[in-house]
Amino acid sequence: MENSLLKRYIVATIGLVIVAFGVALSLKSNLGTAPVSCPPAVLNLKFTSISVGTFTWMMHLVFILAQLIMLGRKFKLSFLMQIPAAFVFGYLCDACIWLLRDVTVTTYGMQMLFCILTVIVTAIGVRMEIVGNAWMLAGEKTAAVVSEVTKASFSNVKIAFDIYLVVISALFAQLAFGVFSGDGANIVIREGTLILALFTGLCMKVTDPLVDKFLSKVFRFKI
Secondary structure (H helix, E strand, O other): OOOOHHHHHHHHHHHHHHHHHHHHHHHHHOOOOOHHHHHHHHHHHHOOOOOHHHHHHHHHHHHHHHHHHHHHHHOOHHHHHHHHHHHHHHHHHHHHHHHOOOOOOOOHHHHHHHHHHHHHHHHHHHHHHHHHOOOOOHHHHHHHHHHHHHOOOHHHHHHHHHHHHHHHHHHHHHHHHOOOOEOOOOEOOOHHHHHHHHHHHHHHHHHHHHHHHHHHHHOOOOO
């Protein structure tokens, strides 16, 4: 028996919440955030009246437009589900950042602890998104579309895509603040960015079986 649509959206939405919490943790660590979160985080440092979550859904809309341009008539109507997903994820990021607003990270050890927690939390959330197969976030989908159009492997495109996001974020920070890592006080790009890029996928090899077991037992979810 297949999983119901409602059950899939519940699981995927929980995954979105967890990933959004990971974004908030990475920002709180002040050691660097994940590549896909670098542009919104850097822009927020410059335009403080616009939240990280707002910049996040704006960026996702740009990604969707890029997909439309690349695919043309091959762009499916179902891909438009990325639009509500972008808004939901953006505002979840803002909500999680607000929840952690009073948390203070004072030492490098605490920063690294928050970074490691971000890796674990993100790995769990991403797996729930994948298993739920309901919400479609534009970041991963855009990399998949580039892979399809260029005939390059998804893994290579994903690496190049992440590097591109980090580079343009660093260039903007350098132009805006004279520091490639952020604004001097708030760090967006540093060792935490590299850790998140390299180790989230590796962490999923450990957490995926645990998440699958949890979902099958608690949600009676068919994996």
